[in-house]
Amino acid sequence: MHAIPVKRTIAVSSGKGGVGKTLTSVHLAAAAARRGDRTLIIDGDLGLANVDVLLGVKAEHSIFDVITGSLRIEDVLIKGPMGITVMPAGSGIAALQNLDADLRDRLVSGIRSVASRFDTVIIDTGAGISETVLQLNRLARINLVVTTPEPHAVTDAYALIKVLSECEDIPTIAVAVNQARSDEEGRRVFERLAEVAARFVTARLVFAGTIPVDPAVQRSVMARRAVQENSNFSIAGQAWTQCFHRLANLADDWRQESVRMVNEFALAEGTQS
Ligand SMILES: Nc1ncnc2c1ncn2[C@@H]1O[C@H](COP(=O)(O)OP(=O)(O)OP(=O)(O)O)[C@@H](O)[C@H]1O
Numbered sequence: 217m218h219a220i221p222v223k224r225t226i227a228v229s230s231g232k233g234g235v236g237k238t239l240t241s242v243h244l245a246a247a248a249a250r251r252g253d254r255t256l257i258i259d260g261d262l263g264l265a266n267v268d269v270l271l272g273v274k275a276e277h278s279i280f281d282v283i284t285g286s287l288r289i290e291d292v293l294i295k296g297p298m299g300i301t302v303m304p305a306g307s308g309i310a311a312l313q314n315l316d317a318d319l320r321d322r323l324v325s326g327i328r329s330v331a332s333r334f335d336t337v338i339i340d341t342g343a344g345i346s347e348t349v350l351q352l353n354r355l356a357r358i359n360l361v362v363t364t365p366e367p368h369a370v371t372d373a374y375a376l377i378k379v380l381s382e383c384e385d386i387p388t389i390a391v392a393v394n395q396a397r398s399d400e401e402g403r404r405v406f407e408r409l410a411e412v413a414a415r416f417v418t419a420r421l422v423f424a425g426t427i428p429v430d431p432a433v434q435r436s437v438m439a440r441r442a443v444q445e446n447s448n449f450s451i452a453g454q455a456w457t458q459c460f461h462r463l464a465n466l467a468d469d470w471r472q473e474s475v476r477m478v479n480e481f482a483l484a485e486g487t488q489s
């Protein structure tokens with residue numbers, strides 16, 4: 217299975233639930249939209265959807281209707297704030313929690329069929345290490361793991377990093393530390409993770425940044441307006457925007473890296489003949 221052919225495809229995951237994946241996803245999407253990218257956000261937290269709730273959009277249909285074959289994927293996409301396109305996950309649909317391989321394949325091919333129309337695709341996955349989470353991560357070129365500084369969130373983040381890095385097509389994993397009290401605290405958490413990972417994990421870890429605890433975030437959640445034109449002005453909003461730019465740079469490097477590998481391969485082939 218290969219990543220979808222969109223340079224900036226970012227899967228957002230976490231070991232422990234409630235650490236801020238969905239907020240991170242919508243803010244990354246907002247940063248992309250703000251710079252003019254055609255942006256798609258996929259709610260991959262199947263069965264427990266909440267991207268639509270945070271964005272204050274009303275989803276009548278969902279991915280569920282696509283994988284059961286009753287609607288085309290185009291018919292479930294809706295427009296959110298800032299022109300962001302939302303692919304809603306069904307909420308309260310138990311069947312979505314445990315997709316069999318067949319339905320997962322349908323989900324993945326549905327995503328593939330629309331993704332190439334966008335410049336940035338953000339995938340908000342569910343918490344933990346389900347097969348659906350792993351599949352969604354394999355579709356992305358950038359794999360972001362979100363944690364908070366809490367010890368058990370960090371332990372669960374490490375467990376997820378370990379499992380992700382066992383997928384051979386995930387060579388690099390980015391880590392963002394959310395709800396930190398200071399930049400130093402965020403960096404310390406990352407360094408601790410990177411130190412352990414360097415010994416036991418094959419993937420390279422890169423730091424995507426620290427996002428501070430910000431009361432403005434909680435207010436925006438209550439108002440169902442997690443992102444709007446001015447969300448960039450809150451301190452957390454700015455941190456998420458920086459995080460997006462780091463990840464976008466990483467995506468550029470990723471492409472250069474694969475171009476370099478293709479060139480080297482061509483060169484090696486050339487020398488042999
Ligand atoms: N930087 C922040 N500052 C303040 N509060 C925050 C911040 N990040 C997250 N929160 C709080 O944490 C809550 C959970 O965030 P979010 O829904 O994004 O987590 P999640 O990882 O997607 O959860 P789930 O695993 O249930 O999907 C938010 O509703 C908000 O109250």
Ligand SMILES: [Mg+2]
Pocket residue numbers: 237238239261266
């Ligand atoms: Mg969530």
